[in-house]
Amino acid sequence: MTADYILQIKNLIKYFPIYGGLIGKEIAKVHAVDDVSFSLAKGKTLGLVGESGCGKSTLGRTILRLIEPTSGTIVFNGKDISKLSQKELRYLRKEFQIVFQDPFASLNPRMSIREILSEPFEIHKLYTNKNERELKIISLLNEVGLNPEFIDRYPHEFSGGQRQRIGIARAISLNPKIIICDEPVSALDVSIQSQILNLMMDLRDKYHLSYIFIAHDLSVIEHISDDVAVMYLGKIVEYTSSDNLYSKPLHPYTKALISSIPKHDIVEKRKRQVIQGDIPSPINPPSGCRFHTRCPFAKEICSEKIPDLKNMGTHSSPHFVSCHFTKELSDKTI
Template sequence: MTDSLLSIHKLTTQIGRDDGAIIPVSSVSFDIHPGETFALLGESGCGKSMTALSVMRLLPPAGKITEGEIFLDGINLRDLPEVDMRAQRGGNIGMIFQEPMTSLNPVLTVAYQVGEAVKLHDEEHAGDIDARVLELLQQVGIPDPERRMSEYPHQLSGGMKQRVMIAMALAGRPKLLIADEPTTALDVTIQAQVLDLLRDLQKRTDMAILLITHDLGVVAETADRVGVMYAGEIIETAPVDTFFAEPQHPYSQRLFDALPSVERRNRPLTAIEGNVPSLAETFRGCRFRSRCDVAKEICATELPPWHGDQEHGYLCHLQQLRSESIEAPQEASISEQEPGKNVLRVEQMQLYFPIKKGLLRRTVGHVRAVDGIDLDISSGKTVALVGESGCGKTTVGKGILQLLRPTSGSVQLNGTELTKLKGENLRSLRAGMQMIFQDPASSMNPRMTVEAIVSEGLIAQKIGKDRSERLERVKAILDRVGLPERFMKRYPHEFSGGQRQRIAIARSLVLRPDLLVCDEPTSALDVSVQAQILNLLKEIQDEAKIAYLFITHNISVVSYLADEVAVMYLGRIVEQGDVDTVLGDPKHPYTQALLSAVPVADPQREREIIRLPGDMPSPANPPSGCHFHPRCPRATDICSQSWPELSKSGTHKVWCHLHG
């Protein structure tokens, strides 16, 4: 292998004053070679992004690098004055941030923002910036780049915004690309496109990539080597095939045990209890000790040694981990439930938003967000609603709960028609139907304590004679979701992402609903925290027989949690059936493409991704006939002429002309 492009040795970063300093990066060492992808894997708060910011020297004002060396192509970045470091950023080092919308200026066009990067870092094209911008947009696969150049970020889909970010990062022809969670918020189809693009660019330019992620499937498909990070330290490094075949550190093994899958469906996932320790404390032993099932006395008193070399090794007191008994505990399996009473029935629900124009604000059209869907959910059962962003999944959930009033159709909760109810009559039924939102932090009042947040619904529904009675109910539900009583006086910002999600679940369950709409409740969570939340939802459903509508694009979560799957495209359901049938033998071309794009946590497994051209059409102007036909690889003439009739085999339903 060639010499290292990026070489980090004993890097330590400090945030804050000496007396209360946080050490997010502690003696980190690794190398990345030209043309290689090195994945930095670990939970939120373990120091991955802070390592990348240290390399870029973009630390917050209170941050500083206290020890170590960072060499990029033989240049010591720590020795460079800021003016020279500025030339490295965007030049030899490009960076893709996790949230493209927060990195793009909403009032500047795509051409201006990409052109600015060209002007600063590509002297060769300084005289013809537009031509270079067009070339970059073509290079990253943006359709119709001439038109997109004049558009603004809000006019682009999530996948296209991420491609614009990649184009900006490539403007300086970087030798190293740092990609910080580049696919976390993307659908699996868009994620596959972005990962393919990065692989293709890497082959053509011999660019090295530092990939920061917590998705084991993405690591398996893109990385050459892996570094596992925990509480500011690198605790294991290995070639990707070796890592997935035989992870050495107990933390690495627990990450694999926490992955949801169809094989683990009838038993709890092995969650890693607890949280990453505070990086402000002084560690005298192993940082993972408090969460480790195989910890020994020595783990509390002595710092663990490194076994192996920098390319392949691990940090642990135990030398033969695979011979130790660290198998997941055999917990009691969750029994299959008999079908219960019908809790929710949705028939031909439509939800249109008017498009108004002109001085008099006349209605000139409609956005057909939900265009006639049917759903039935029984008590104790879970129906998963899957599809790309923009297909109408969240709108379905809000329409069912009457947070958005359906344009037409029927929504019945326990036999009561909701669409005809108003005022106090509807308000009294809201206790029976609750929602867990995708971003729990934004759904909570930051000025309210946990007690006030969880008891708010009880007060609104006039449940409980007085505060003390409500307080007892709040304590009971917090205990049920694994939050101690002492948390009641704290505020949302004082909690981790997983803890905030538990508060959101407690807020929903305190009213003892019959129906719970879960809108992407685990999409932003790490694998270990996701396992905790899925276990909790499954246990509560088993006890209380709550019906779940689970909105997600995470197919592995669907395979683990759901009883039935409904696949949605542009406001309509195109395939529906029990989870084993739909995921095991998909019939609709869209479902087949969706499942083919799901990354698999196995680097040895090859799969053929079905590429879908273009983006989802606008629901304001859906295509004639089958809405999917402009992107369908198997479309025929009839597909553009009429919506397909239902084809049914047992409980498996498909709306496709190929199966009519």
């Protein structure tokens, strides 16, 4: 980790109200993102991993303010953008972009690739000269490995991997500083996944991009991430460098997730821990540690007190963990 941060998230909360009754009174809240804090270093990739429903995608969209936060701060390049008006935010939209999970649903089927890639320039009034814009679009297609001759084709004429390349081209078109990648390879074949990951890593290095890479596949996260944050039921339970996380996970939930990664070497043996029970409802999350209802090491304090996210590493190599018994469990394998 480094102190040169481009994005700092502090105590970010997003609750979705649930209304009921004849007058539509608020009767409950969905605790989608609950007091999340982390930092993203310039030119680095932060992997965000966890089970389905843990709040990963909501967190990513809240950071972009595609969903408005309930509270907390989003500091981009030293400026708090969480309170900006939509007019003020519009100018900054060039700086952060998103690549969506479904490459077909994220592209307008009625628009050609030329029109899809022209749209960001029209919105932000860039490359107003027709020839200049045409050259820029051709350059974008070349950057993502697509033949410029495809420029007048429509999304349905491309494969899933090609459509995702178009989505990536659109994301980098405005030279952003941050791209949030919302499970961008989960809908693709395994052979295509590696191509897209390598493309994104090449673009990151070439343009000094910073990524927040959201996924549920820990193998993918390991391949692309510098740092990793593990989420469970709206909270970050472990946050450290990728090397630290995969070599010595500390939280029981993280250990169980990593134990489930398939190994290519059939000779290698790994003790696998199946997490018992279902994820509790985010409408009524458990008191204390959110994971205590499924944790094999839970004790009475786990249901009474929320564990702090403490640094169990060093200043130069921090390793944040939210568990009451991290020291006792650090040498155990589950």
